[in-house]
Amino acid sequence: VEQRDDDERPLATARVTRFDLEADVVVVGLGCAGACAAIEAAHAGADVLVLERAGGGGGTSANSGGQIYMGGGTALQRACGFEDSPEQMFRYLMASCGPGPDERLVQAFCEHSPAHFDWLVEQGVPFKASFFPDAHEPPQDDGLTYSGSEDVHPFCEIARPAPRGHCPQVVGSKGPLLMQRLLGGAQRAGARMQFGARVERLICESDGRVAGVVARGDGAARCVRARRGVVLCAGGFIFDDAMLELYAPQLRACRLRLGTEGDDGRGIRIALAAGAAALRMDAGDVTLPLVPPVALRKGVLVNRAGQRFINEDAYMGRLGEYALLRQGGQVFLIVDDAIFARPELFPVEIAAVGETFAELEAELGLPAPALHATLELYNRYAERGLDPLFHKRPAQLAPLVHPPFAALDLGVERYTYAVFTLGGLHIDARGAVLTPAGEPLPGLFAAGRTTSGIAKQGYSSGLSLGDASFFGRQAGRHAAV
């Protein structure tokens, strides 16, 4: 790892000759987390200054699908006819976001989720009361969908399933609309914004309290005083090769890194250098984009030993996590002629074709009857609508009986896995950044992918914007005190 060429250590206030700018609350980064922090800090009466390194607001959130994970009985869930409660949402997230989700974060997130939905509507984010049943990003403007593994094994036995992917009402990608409304909200709330201002380090009092930031823009470094608090909403580190190598080397195998160049981890590093703690820096959302078309869920995922390893109807982020982290990224989808299709999002190679399972197995170089036995067992029970080993839902179970059979190569080296980092600063439910001893680092708050949030590794779509919007609000509000 190369040494970085500029200083990221906190600057002591004693060494600041002049503060060029001042505000009560300084928000670093104007994606979803930063916008929500700015709105709430301003509503709490603070003079807010947002520093954004890009030429305008939006960040990775504006480039995202725009889906937000909410539940517990939101107005939209009710309007679509779904029952949910904070307790059921809590159960699902505690079971699916591990290992070791932070109970306090999850608790706050669930308890206030219905009110959080209302708040987003107040900011002008529209949601259409229509449910999209296919459990991936709605291509049209439908408002609600299953965005995780709520209704599949094992989670459907742990918590009552409810769809919690809330999608802003627009055809296609929803991130731009979401951010347009949140940026408008931040402006209406009176937050000042400086663009092209890249925060390089924190400014700290001699007792460790964070008192501001050093921001570079137009070729000059400026000292910015934060009278009440700094809120770091500077994204993750999926675009920093050195950090990936150090902390999350397994994620490097994925072809499609989701983010912007701003996701270079600097927000995390400058906080660490000031004595903050970071958690689960190895974690990432790893998506294996199997669907659409949804028919492919009826295929059989096998590893390089020809064995199944998961219910194929699980959320694609769970499929990707298992495929990459537990199977070494070497997996195939076995299909028959009845369900054969190519994934719509990315090109796929066909690793083998055969008129019989034995032919397919031989073409994959597997010893007989490894794959054959796997598929015979699958078919034997699928005929009766059963999957006793991995519990795929009956609706997705159909024996593979229509030759030719094919093996789609979904290995990470040949297929497109999408990835972003989930590790980051340790925060409490107020968005306060904590030290290694678990104490708040005075004056410092954070939200979004700069933090380790709800999903410690296990992921469901919308949890990043969920973290960003919900804990962004908490961080802004508490920084303003």
Place this chain on the structure above:
Amino acid sequence: VEQRDDDERPLATARVTRFDLEADVVVVGLGCAGACAAIEAAHAGADVLVLERAGGGGGTSANSGGQIYMGGGTALQRACGFEDSPEQMFRYLMASCGPGPDERLVQAFCEHSPAHFDWLVEQGVPFKASFFPDAHEPPQDDGLTYSGSEDVHPFCEIARPAPRGHCPQVVGSKGPLLMQRLLGGAQRAGARMQFGARVERLICESDGRVAGVVARGDGAARCVRARRGVVLCAGGFIFDDAMLELYAPQLRACRLRLGTEGDDGRGIRIALAAGAAALRMDAGDVTLPLVPPVALRKGVLVNRAGQRFINEDAYMGRLGEYALLRQGGQVFLIVDDAIFARPELFPVEIAAVGETFAELEAELGLPAPALHATLELYNRYAERGLDPLFHKRPAQLAPLVHPPFAALDLGVERYTYAVFTLGGLHIDARGAVLTPAGEPLPGLFAAGRTTSGIAKQGYSSGLSLGDASFFGRQAGRHAAV
């Protein structure tokens, strides 16, 4: 996570009214890393003070098996008739210690390993020129053994196998003898030692340079100045529940935590609070103690779907890693009457017994013919000395054909897995502690389980004492400059 009740943040030198003690180099912790650091710092001409919280030296190293991972052609390897080179050792470690081992650490470790062995001999550590072939801790005083997965798939195809577990010459556990000699060496070298002195925080200059420590003993806190450097050799965090919950929750499932109460992570936390970086805090050595007796390697390890997932002759730390982290800690060992035995180290429950594979399968609650197919496939090839799926060595392959058959329950909830943490401070090959930006944190060095060393997750026995002794020496030497 509860907030800790005492301050772990660095104390500013400006706030130190008086230094109660001074030395050129202050070593924190007197296990293997601390002893080696003290010896080398003293040999380099430094006045060395070691602070140890326990009543005497030894630490977890004195309670360990005492095996040290070395190679590249040590005198002991040659005396036992084994050929090795730093290049082959490097290949093995880069392949087995991932994900993402630190090439620079591994390079230095391998290149200087033969000389490091000679150095240990000079310190009075005896090694007998005899090879123990059974690849676990030698019960007698043999000096050399396979302590990892060097001679099994896939590593035997990546690097030329050589045994690298170097065992001090004594019957039984070798940790006490190793530490007796190293403590003697530290005393002879002239290092001063204070026991009952628990280091609570670092002392830092206003520019961040580490200038000493605050140590508590006899009820009083004392400020200790380190004129040249502080070396943290304070162990890992396997005995700190709060850190395990935050950083490595999966390790909590293991019953047997290897360490002493000193392994509470404080050495890591006080460095983090001073702006150091920590790596791979989720990582741990997870040992599934399958052998002795070695006959059990001829059994068939299956997961809860009745599938094999690894070559059963892999090193027990690799078996444990795969069982816990990839199979959810739910695994069984299938044996027949010919190889039936109980693991010698810990009691095991028998989950099922059957006269046929079908009976065994039914008693385990597995759908037919899941386990049956696995075992038929295994037998079919094992008869010919082959294992085309997982490549167990021919010597360990015997078809299971002697009923009754049994399934030993090696699940983490019922069997004893041994565990300690591998995550810790980011160091370079000199033992210098690095910041999140990859720069040395001036005045701070570390070694042993306080650091993330050679094994980022994949482990071989002896790597912790290898880290401790080798990088302890580097840290001591460079701190003395």
